[in-house]
Amino acid sequence: MRLRLSAYLICFSALFLTSAAAQDFKKQLIYEIITDRFVDGDTTNDNPSESPGLYDSTHTNWYAYWGGDLAGIQQKISYLKNMGVTAIWISPPVDNINIYAYGSASSPQVGYHGYWARDFMRIEEHFGDNSNSWTAFDNLVSAAHSNGIKVVVDFAANHTNPDNGGEYGSLYNDGTFMAAWNNDPNGYFHHNGNITNYNDRYQLQYYELEDLSDLNQENATIDGYLKSAIAQFVQHHVDAFRLDAVKDVTWGWEYSFANSVFTSGGSFFFGEWDQGNTSDPLYHDSYKFANHSGISLLDFPMNTAIRDVFASNNNFSEIDSTISTEDSNFTWSNDLVTFIDSQDIPRFLTLNSNQNRLNEAEAFLITCRGIPIIYYGDEQYLHNDTSGGGDPYNRPMMSSFSTTTTGYQLITKLSALRQSNNALPYGTSQQRWMNDDVYIFERQFYNNVVLVAINKNDTTSYAISGLYTALPAGTYSDYLSGLLGGVGLTVTTGSGNNNPASALTLAAHSVSVWQLAGGTTAPAVGSIGPTIGQPGVSVTIAGQNFGSSTGTVSINGTKASITSWSSTQVTFTVPNVANGVYQVQLANSSGTKANTIQFTVLTAKLIPVTFTVNNATPTNTGDYIFVTGNTIELGQWGTTFDTAIGPMLDPNYPNWFLNVSLPAGQTVQFKFIDIAANGTVTWENGSNHQYTVPTSGTGNVTVNWQY
Numbered sequence: 001m002r003l004r005l006s007a008y009l010i011c012f013s014a015l016f017l018t019s020a021a022a023q024d025f026k027k028q029l030i031y032e033i034i035t036d037r038f039v040d041g042d043t044t045n046d047n048p049s050e051s052p053g054l055y056d057s058t059h060t061n062w063y064a065y066w067g068g069d070l071a072g073i074q075q076k077i078s079y080l081k082n083m084g085v086t087a088i089w090i091s092p093p094v095d096n097i098n099i100y101a102y103g104s105a106s107s108p109q110v111g112y113h114g115y116w117a118r119d120f121m122r123i124e125e126h127f128g129d130n131s132n133s134w135t136a137f138d139n140l141v142s143a144a145h146s147n148g149i150k151v152v153v154d155f156a157a158n159h160t161n162p163d164n165g166g167e168y169g170s171l172y173n174d175g176t177f178m179a180a181w182n183n184d185p186n187g188y189f190h191h192n193g194n195i196t197n198y199n200d201r202y203q204l205q206y207y208e209l210e211d212l213s214d215l216n217q218e219n220a221t222i223d224g225y226l227k228s229a230i231a232q233f234v235q236h237h238v239d240a241f242r243l244d245a246v247k248d249v250t251w252g253w254e255y256s257f258a259n260s261v262f263t264s265g266g267s268f269f270f271g272e273w274d275q276g277n278t279s280d281p282l283y284h285d286s287y288k289f290a291n292h293s294g295i296s297l298l299d300f301p302m303n304t305a306i307r308d309v310f311a312s313n314n315n316f317s318e319i320d321s322t323i324s325t326e327d328s329n330f331t332w333s334n335d336l337v338t339f340i341d342s343q344d345i346p347r348f349l350t351l352n353s354n355q356n357r358l359n360e361a362e363a364f365l366i367t368c369r370g371i372p373i374i375y376y377g378d379e380q381y382l383h384n385d386t387s388g389g390g391d392p393y394n395r396p397m398m399s400s401f402s403t404t405t406t407g408y409q410l411i412t413k414l415s416a417l418r419q420s421n422n423a424l425p426y427g428t429s430q431q432r433w434m435n436d437d438v439y440i441f442e443r444q445f446y447n448n449v450v451l452v453a454i455n456k457n458d459t460t461s462y463a464i465s466g467l468y469t470a471l472p473a474g475t476y477s478d479y480l481s482g483l484l485g486g487v488g489l490t491v492t493t494g495s496g497n498n499n500p501a502s503a504l505t506l507a508a509h510s511v512s513v514w515q516l517a518g519g520t521t522a523p524a525v526g527s528i529g530p531t532i533g534q535p536g537v538s539v540t541i542a543g544q545n546f547g548s549s550t551g552t553v554s555i556n557g558t559k560a561s562i563t564s565w566s567s568t569q570v571t572f573t574v575p576n577v578a579n580g581v582y583q584v585q586l587a588n589s590s591g592t593k594a595n596t597i598q599f600t601v602l603t604a605k606l607i608p609v610t611f612t613v614n615n616a617t618p619t620n621t622g623d624y625i626f627v628t629g630n631t632i633e634l635g636q637w638g639t640t641f642d643t644a645i646g647p648m649l650d651p652n653y654p655n656w657f658l659n660v661s662l663p664a665g666q667t668v669q670f671k672f673i674d675i676a677a678n679g680t681v682t683w684e685n686g687s688n689h690q691y692t693v694p695t696s697g698t699g700n701v702t703v704n705w706q707y
């Protein structure tokens with residue numbers, strides 16, 4: 001009897017741990033799947049009666065459905081698990097338009113990619129069944145979870161479907177028609193034409209992305225609809241979300257969107273903020289967004305650097321400087337989500353057919369800071385180079401499932417290292433040796449060290465001397481056992497973190513990995529998630545050596561109530577402390593303190609509110625109006641680009657507006673300021689404005705600039 005009870009308890013806590021662990025995504029290795037192009041696991045849904053004629057069994061029309069489905073992914077769970085995949089990102093599974101948008105009946109262009117939603121509450125019939133039920137989806141999620149694989153859903157909150165063909169933007173709520181872009185009496189959509197300037201903040205958020213009917217998230221019905229839709233995915237046990245086109249959705253609203261999920265149980269979010277590199281005009285906006293919203297980002301600057309260096313043969317300094325710039329700007333750089341290939345860019349092997357280079361890039365990706373994504377088929381060297389290999393030719397049907405390719409084996413080994421050595425998920429990054437072709441870098445989390453040496457030159461070996469490492473004295477064999485031509489390393493005792501390595505030679509196109517997973521004496525914290533939330537929100541801290549008996553977590557001296565405690569993971573509830581940015585302190589049961597980690601306590605659940613200030617003070621080019629106020633959501637009277645809220649938008653200059661997520665039911669004080677290009681601040685006169693935020697829905701407040 002007793003035995004049975006504890007068995008039940010173990011089952012229960014395993015369930016809780018699964019959902020809490022979703023907030024610490026750093027140990028994961030994500031595999032990106034375009035569901036339609038992976039495996040046809042159920043031929044009965046290939047040409048469903050609800051939307052006939054959109055399927056091409058010959059796989060010659062690249063814009064048609066090709067038969068892949070959720071059941072097909074489920075059939076390949078062992079293949080994925082044995083590769084070390086711990087999370088799958090699936091293309092949007094929601095119901096897409098039922099007729100073609102472009103092309104012709106014999107050559108239709110359809111929503112096989114999932115980005116042309118018509119009903120966010122239902123599952124697409126080509127991926128599940130003809131009644132758009134959740135059965136196939138739920139089956140996949142449980143099969144994945146029982147194999148230790150998390151599920152990431154791609155959620156496109158920016159738009160429905162094309163406004164110039166097909167269903168003209170039609171939106172349904174679980175089968176009930178709501179509106180279409182060309183039949184929009186309630187203002188559910190924006191009607192401003194296509195984005196032409198991708199550096200213009202107003203156009204990005206309020207214009208259309210390539211004719212896709214742009215949703216008006218400030219409309220209370222759309223706000224509520226999208227929040228219910230994502231809540232439904234959480235109820236179906238999704239672990240994390242990839243947010244499509246976050247740069248094109250209303251930024252302030254997205255804070256409340258993520259918060260709606262954090263409020264109800266938690267998840268990990270990463271957004272697609274498309275940009276070239278750290279010199280992008282909106283790069284600063286990107287890290288301000290990530291640091292304040294709780295939404296991490298796909299690491300586009302690193303993607304550019306990896307492709308430049310490994311495919312186009314640029315020097316390693318490009319990767320090195322990208323890491324140091326991003327690490328100094330992003331508060332949570334280990335949460336950035338890194339990738340080599342995706343559904344939107346030509347595959348690496350199209351740019352450079354050298355498979356060694358792809359292997360080297362993958363070894364770098366999985367050991368570098370950030371959470372790595374492998375795009376489906378890269379482990380099989382899948383590519384199609386038609387017309388430069390971009391969309392849709394970067395989305396061929398998955399054609400082989402060999403478990404013996406070098407790529408497959410490499411991913412298996414390095415994924416295991418992410419689990420066994422905390423330097424990879426939680427550690428710092430340091431360059432130890434570099435020339436144009438060679439990059440030796442070290443990851444470190446207390447006594448956990450991983451040192452990686454890459455020589456990408458195809459023919460020249462390099463003799464390395466003067467290399468130092470935090471690895472203690474000893475000899476280290478190549479963790480990859482020579483899979484990519486790596487060698488061993490001998491280290492002697494030096495001082496501090498700098499132990500000299502004996503001279504060594506890195507063969508042409510080789511990767512060596514040396515590592516030690518050491519213990520720690522004190523508890524060591526490597527992760528917190530979510531990174532922002534109001535009192536009552538559940539938060540997970542991960543790391544090592546927390547001890548098996550329950551210790552304490554405190555914020556600003558106030559102890560949090562602990563929901564679960566293990567040696568590597570603790571879940572607590574944000575206590576009632578004043579809103580602000582804090583260093584969270586964990587201590588083990590004997591009172592030994594860990595390192596602290598940053599967390600933002602919000603005032604209350606977030607509600608999107610649109611501020612308008614009319615007839616603001618005149619500005620010069622490069623000056624912007626911001627709003628600042630008395631709570632953390634309003635920047636606590638901050639007056640810099642990073643701390644005030646904005647820049648506001650001025651399509652009707654000198655009137656400015658901005659959507660900001662504010663604490664529900666609270667009365668806030670605020671003012672508008674002009675921040676000049678050189679940082680000079682001009683305050684409006686008069687007393688503070690005051691506004692009481694609604695407790696649900698969306699809000700609006702309009703004032704005149706006070707002269």
Ligand code: NOJ
Binds near residue numbers: 156245272343
């Ligand atoms: C970006 C996605 O990654 C891309 O594949 C899609 O077509 C657009 N967003 C529109 O949803």
Ligand code: NOJ
Binds near residue numbers: 619621
């Ligand atoms: C946009 C400009 O870039 C900004 O600096 C300026 O304040 C307003 N337009 C008004 O000219």
